[in-house]
Amino acid sequence: MPLYFSEREVVIPGQLLSDNGKHGGEGTYVIGGKVYAAQVGIAVRKNNKVSVIAFKGVYKPQPGDRVIGIVTDVKPNGYEVMLSRHLSGNMRIPDRREVKSFNLKVGDVIYAKIKESGLRGVMLDPSDRVKKIEEGILVSIHPAKVSRLIGRRGSMINMIKRLTGCEIIMGRNGMIIVKGPNPKSEFAAISAIKMVESEAHTQGLTERVENMIKNIMEGER
Amino acid sequence: MEKPKLISEDGVRVDGRRLDELRPIKMEVGVLDKSDGSAYVEFGKTKVFAAVFGPREVHPKHLALPERAILNCRYHMTSFSVEDRKPLGMTRREVELSKVIREALESIVFLEEFPRTSIDIYVEVIQADGGTRTTGLTAASLALADAGIPMADMIAAVAVGKVEGHLVLDVCDIEDKYGEADLPVAMAPRLNSIVLLQLNGRLSREEFQKAMALAREGISKIYQMQREALKRKYSSVEEG
Amino acid sequence: MPMQPKKSLTVRIMQDKIYRLLQQGKRLDGRRPDEVRPVRIETGLVEKADGSALVSMGGTKILVGIKAEVGTPYPDRPKEGSFTVNAELLPLASTTFEPGPPDERGIELARVVDRSLREGGALDLEKLCIIPGEKVYILFIDIYVLDYDGNYYDPSLLAAVAALATAKIPRYEVGEDGKVEKTEERFSLQLTAIPTTITIGIIKELLLVDPQIEEENVLDVSLVVGTDEKGNIVSIQKNSPGLIPIGLMDRITELAYEKTEELRRKLIESAGIPLP
Structure with a gap:
């Protein structure tokens, strides 16, 4: 052609x-x-x-996507969850008596799965391993950059985890939780994530990210 | 003030330009971090920021449209952007220009891809020296592209004026003030279409045809610069 | 009654995390608790304004422009010119800013900058008099927040002072017919003091300066403190709800003096302002 x-x-x-x-x-x-x-x-x-x-674009939620969100409202039949500054979803709990057992408050961060996305808006699945995040740093990146952050077969994110020693939970919607052994590792991981976000389209990125992490990890502060 | 001489015997304008010459143009994409897309554009001393938010959920919800996104646009000038301080708040002129800029952008954005959402565009003029709506529109289309909003084309825009009987490209403030006509034009070059067209003043039929041709020449140069600005933004890191 | 702007959401894990980092003398962006973000000052970029400055403090960007007009003095101060400060939180700066007339946050910002300039004695208002009791210069100092990543107070005052210090005001003179006319000449405003402010955030018993947005959203309380170079405190604004433990005031004062002095030095150096 x-x-x-x-x-x-x-x-x-x-x-x-x-x-x-x-x-x-x-x-x-x-x-x-x-x-x-x-x-x-x-x-x-x-x-x-x-x-x-x-390079950029809107996050279109797909059923099955694992996302991270912030609880913005507690209702008798479930929760309202912010998925990005432009998008919110709902987690409806069929049995109202079970709402309490989730023990979620406004401002809590959860990891959940998208059940459907359509005319009624975005619905989260209450029955599939909803996890309340107890600690960590919440970082938001552009959703279009999530796949670059994961890298080919997870190469980028695994390198960041390995070099910083941080645990990293990623939501398809661009919200990420970073939890590390000390502030320096966490700072290195966050800096690496931000670097991938802003330079996602460039060549030689893996090497630059690696060098930056090493610099931070070996530095004084 | 008495009207100054704006065009010399040998066809040179007050700022030294030829009749068909654009002012020095500067374009930068992705300049404001908290928006989804942004741009800064200078046409000579006319300086404009544009930023885009969205597509985002519409509040209040009943304003949302079931079949497409709503596009909102606010064209606004800072108080110190003009010779005599502009009072705070929106003037009637700013409301009108917000509307014509919005309608120009509506004609190229694929709004139907984002039902029940809004796309909000803010154009902020920090210095006005003629051609603010065309500079603003040029910046707004860069900001939309930077935000990753699907569009059929870019929009490039420029104003043609009639000054002391001559048609001139890219009018500056003093030419606009003392000239006989001001014709802001915006086009979607790939679509071969006009998306904004206004006339303030008088032109003969023949002058109008010539003015449109002059605008088109300028627009193709501006479009080329937009293209370079976008490409520069996404290859800058690679070079460094 | 003015409506309250929508409050941003406090993310609980971030509140815990930011506090725990502070306990170790750390912050999310790698700063020390008493470290301000990098400051960049550019002046004179809006030629149509009589003075202008674009200041960035980390990711927060502020544009200030100054326009001079001629008007009548206040009856109780016939020999003094005057100035007014306005601030607009532009919707392109943040999703939390709405288009429309300034809400209470914009008005508060303008008034804090106004008081810092006024009580800081930045301008000799008598020098702004043309005909006592009749004609004086009125300066309009207009602040626009272009990009908002927390703390718009300190960079706004920096920008206002930088714009004033580098302004070239058109000179008006009394003509033969007794009327006041604009001349081609321009003059500089000689600043009589250089006030700066610092925003201090408090979480439990710990302090930080110049909060960025994630920190601002989880602070227990915050306040802005302004000083002049002679060692006076010239403005204070507790600018959020919450309790300030009385026992912290000495540490807050000490920190405020240290940081406002640091910002004053930066301002003088990078904007090339002559010392008063």
């Missing part, structure tokens, strides 16, 4: 990508039988589709 971009080129909305409308993938739109970029991102060709991997 004729293409109008080079491999891994940064493209902008409206940029022509292909003459064949059948090839339109994620982050693109088709008009007059041609494929154009709809978002700023890196254009890639995969499985006979042309897509744009957006």
